[in-house]
Amino acid sequence: MTSISSKSGYGALDALRGLCVVAQTPFDAEGAVDLKSVDTLAEFYFKHGAAALTVLGVAGEAPKLTQDESLAVAERYIRAAQGRPIIVGVSNAGVAQLAELTAQVMDRGAAGVMIAPPGGLKTEEELFSYFAAVFKRIGDVPVVLQDFPFSTGTWMSVASMLTLIERHPQIRVIKEEDLPSITKITRLRAGTGRRVGILTGNNAMFLPLEMGRGIDGPMAGFSHPEMLSGVYELYTAGRVQEAHELFDTYLPLLSYENQSQWGVAVRKEILRRRGAIKSAVMRSPGPVLTPTDHAEIDFLLSRLDRALAARR
Template sequence: MSSSSVAPSDFSGLWVPLITPFRHDGMVDHPSLAALVRRLAPKGIAGFVVCGSTGEAAALDEDEQLAVLATVAAAAPALPRVMGISGYHLGQTLGWVRRLADNGLHGLLVPAPSYIRPSQQGLVGWFSAIADASSVPLIVYDIPYRTGATLSLDTLRTLAAHPKIQALKDCGGDMAKTRALIADGALQVLAGEDAQIFSTVAEGGAGAIAASTHVETEKFVQLLRLVGEGRLAEARPLWQALQPLIALLFAEPNPAPLKAWLADAGVIGDDHLRAPMTPVSDALRERLLALR
């Protein structure tokens, strides 16, 4: 596939990285997933990220991931969908990318290969090969604390020159790098850390991919709109009011606190996770209940 055979996509706005609900028997709870998607779809979000880290994609096989994607598409066909992919075997990853080609995706969310820690040249090769194989644009997922690989500013600028690499989910923890990429304008920069939504968008970032937005979705949508319009005095108290929620939802490994919140609210059937993920502690569950 030619590297120039895809048109630019818009990844601005608020994207919800969906959880994957599970039943008591450990199977995917597709009715709960469909209900969750239908609940979120009309709230002003840009679209959904399916099978990211919040969706426990590492615990889902390929057939399960395709079934999850199909459920999301059927529940909200008008909203764009981005599929998370990950791995460290390039050939297998390229095969999966090609298998996804006919699924109506808006883009792919792609991190560095985990565990291997390649050179910057190796990282350019990894993302470029995936972009060349993809039928849709890529969002580069810069998250060194999960992958063990840090994407340098020069590497991200090199990747931005690829016509299919069009956005960045920024969990890099380097605001100077974030600011430089926003100033370049070659990539749409999306906050990937929920606590950095305000600062990233205030600096000129395009939006966010944030797990907290399963909850109080309209407030997050309003926040992005106000900050994007430069109405910081109005946005600031809204943002400050969301801080206790964000803090609790990440007080233990994501998505356990989020699943506990959604199950307690009756949005999903239960808060089951797949090993090695575990449910929230009783202490955090009580704190979540007290915040409701």
């Protein structure tokens, strides 16, 4: 298992290497937050190679939570992590709400927060003004800057991102999810300013190639996190071909999960089957899997079992 510094503050984010799982938010059968399943899910993620967790992200159904629920989920993950880094998604077009949640989770021991620009920013001036306002309010808090234009609707150029990094030393990590991610990673790494970590999402669909472009690990969710941590470990050990082969073994299931919120429903169902959470429910509005969907999951998991058996 990859390990990183368990210190809060800049130390934890500066040392961030390996798998940072984007954690799900468990709900019970009635759609209430299931904090007991937070405990079992955190244990599952760390058991399968996670070095850190990101909670309250897009895949964590954060927009469906109240402010009190968001704090409760973050606090429970921080407690369950037992000193390992927890990054909390706090993105919000309202700077006051963002700053309030940031202060609350940092006070409870989060290693840092993740912030994406809100939708509707059209110019560099608007982008820079937004983040200037954010950092003025949150102060000296370690930040992961999320670049996910297909979700936010706001596109950040490499030049703009490098400017933000130089203006705001609180930015310690980039989560790069623009496409093509590999070319943007290369251009970010070619920047001559302060080095920051780069983690990647997009359901880890391009992980081995992104490793080759110089990322520090995946920040992604997948029902089989042992693949993500395994690819990272193999690649960093110089076993590049083996890393690609392991990735390919899981690729049919990975791509099946890579279908926006419907894919999150699939992931939660598989996590339920693996004993990580009690219920696979997504909070409404959200998809509900059909018998045909369940049959396809059965098929893909059986194929995966055979492929893994052949590797042994």
